[in-house]
Amino acid sequence: MTETAVVVTGHSRGIGAAIAHELLARDISVLAIARHGNAELAKRFGSGLHEVRLDLSDAPAVAHWLGTGTMRDFLAEAKLAALVNNAGLLQPIGPLETQDTVLVGQAATVNVAAALMCSAAFVSATRGARDRRILHISSGAGRKAYAGWSVYCATKAALDHHARAVALDRTPRLRINSLAPGIIETQMQAEIRASTPEKFPDHERFVTMKREGRLHDVKEAGQLIVELLLSDGFGKEPVSELQWPA
């Protein structure tokens, strides 16, 4: 029986790529979902990586794919089965009157609807697993409000509250955690710096953090997140922050 198998969304770059890399480096099979593939991971790890090209902003497409049984088949033999809901969108940045409604819908669907749909399907697909774990990659923005980030803040708060409520369900052999990972140098941070103080008043703070080298390294983020995911203490609290070494 496969010991551990993990589904990761948003593995094509950034934190999701680092998480998938760390899992694969530990010989853990990964089913990875994004719109783009990750050629580097595929070349390096070959058959351990199972890639699915799926647009998580398209809820009917997500429902259709979940109905294909691909996730169920992938997880069928796992003793420890995990789902990492990592894919996320920051846009639209700016107050309501500037927000493109299509982008609002896409962010709400990727950040919340797809994650909740995958979570429900994951639990149905893992009835035979001894240990089941769901990790939402949330954000400090789900806990503290920022001007210009209303959509992002609301969607991340939704993940946190989903985890709290799921934990109360006491689903057998299921643990859940919604994790704020800290500020990590990825394309999403570049997007923040490319915005303007008019749309995002805290803009300068993020520019300064980058200039002063205060952003966390994405590879290290992947390592710490995987350590947490596989740890005995995983899911002790439904909502938490990633602990970085001092």
Ligand SMILES: NC(=O)c1ccc[n+]([C@@H]2O[C@H](COP(=O)([O-])OP(=O)(O)OC[C@H]3O[C@@H](n4cnc5c(N)ncnc54)[C@H](OP(=O)(O)O)[C@@H]3O)[C@@H](O)[C@H]2O)c1
């Ligand atoms: N970086 C930070 O400082 C930070 C801080 C707190 C929380 N987070 C959270 O961490 C997670 C990863 O962020 P990141 O910084 O690594 O961002 P990123 O570099 O922009 O990567 C985002 C990932 O999400 C996937 N994704 C976006 N839209 C998608 C869609 N429609 N369908 C499928 N996949 C989609 C992308 O894949 P495709 O484009 O190939 O589809 C990509 O792999 C996000 O949930 C973010 O909110 C990041």
